[in-house]
Amino acid sequence: MAATRDINSDGKVFETFNQEVVVKKPKSNLVFDDKDFPISLVRRCIFQGTGIDIEEAKQKPIIAIANSQTEINPGHMHLDTIAQRVREGVHAAGGLPFEFSVPAPCDGLAEGHEGMRFVLAQRDLIADIIETHVRSMVYDGIVFIASCDKIVPGMLMAAARLDLPAIFITGGPNAFGIRFKSSFKGAIDRQSYDDLADRLATATAATCGACELMGTANTMQCVTEALGLSLPRSANVPAYHSEKLLFARMAGKRIVEMVEEELTTDKIVTPKAIENAVMVDLAIGGSTNSTLHLPALAHEIGFDLPLKVFNDFNKRIPTLCAISPNGPYGITDLYMAGGVPGVMRRLAEDLHLDALSVTGKTIGEIITESPILNDKIIPDKANAHMPEGGTVVLTGNLAPEGAVVKQSAVARDMLVFSGKALVFESEYDCLKAIRERSIQEGKVVVIRNEGPKGGPGMAETLAVTLGLELAAFKRVALITDGRFSGATAGPCIGHVSPEAYVGGPIAAVRDGDEIFIDIPARKLELKLSDDEITSRLRGWKPVKREIPPGFMRRYVKLVSSAARGAVL
Known part of the structure; x- marks a missing residue:
């Protein structure tokens, strides 16, 4: 049949055959392909059971919405409203949206008990759940909706695996009801804690959204935008702000356009994009957990991102922003100052400006259009908060x-x-020991058997770091093969690799051994000879904890070192 070409009201060219618009539907056309008769009738019958008009569905791309809304996590409780606006955008652009649910663990609710051992593992489960579901269905594109620590990186990993157009709309920061200190929101001293003990819930989460500091949740939302996977300036819009709903609708419209343009994730998530994300992470003083999640994302595209890369970039990327727990400002301050594009504009000479984003524009084009509205919040390099990046590797x-x-x-x-x-x-x-006040000033606290295999699950030790802070220690350091909350402040050294469970040197440490920490020189030394460490490890046996039947028994067998992103 002869095709005719025309231009619609949006200026897009389309072809018609017998007056029917031909829409690019690379996956969902399978439902309507009669070459597979009679099984195609089964697929069509199932589709009709959803209440969809088949003739309409033939002409529209099928868009998945991976929504991690949950009622128990304030960072995710509002995502149903965001999903509704995404759906509106998909419909407005001529697509058909279908939403499915994704788990959303809250690190805060898991702190200090056995539940924390199951949180990091859910990152990889989330990636697996989304990948397997999407590959088994007939989606043409996907919108990811998430806010918090493990859900955003899990979704990033899934997006990297799938050969589909994908866009993220992240949930944004919440609002604190109060500030713990007038000058330093990220810390809690004993006096203010005692005064506010009955108001901690309000102090930490007065609204929906991710905790409003540069913890893991907001770090990963910024990283997602730096990767080019969310719309410019959308990451830092507060969860309760009307602009977040506008961005959600825009994301829904944009994913349909991306399907038409065949703008798939592999064209966006590249080694250059990941290096851009590392640089932005360092500049914003991001969570140490990014040293797990960015190598894990790189692993998904076959790109090796060793920890030393963070140190390499630290030589030229300063900590631009003094955002809590690094300084007095919050994520909302960053939003009002120009957001992630503003930070990237300050780093223009270092970034890969030809990296692509979901807009179809390059990072260079985006930052050229992005103003910086507050030089104190997003200073230039000469006035950076610190001359080096926030996270370093020892x-x-x-x-x-x-x-x-x-x-x-x-x-x-x-x-x-x-x-x-x-x-x-x-x-x-x-x-x-903290409760019994048996820790003295001048000590190096060593917590081991908390790594990916030994924990198992590499628990976050926020309860310990808060306990030490509330005890008002001035000269105590903490070292562990576990990990920390992104909100952690102080000389807290985590992710020690190899971990104790596999016979790493941390397993050889004994009470009274001298440990030397030199962060500027990137050194972490146990003042023992190599022969003495080897001798001690000869008689060492791993501490094996009881693991409940189920996933974690498989996890222990499969999980890699924290230095490799703790991937499966």
């Missing part, structure tokens, strides 16, 4: 594969420190 005989620390949140007089080890075999043993 190595030495205690961490041959590396360990990470957020140097931007460490007091200047603790950047170099030496002390005697006080060793705990678990987070709970350390919490007991």
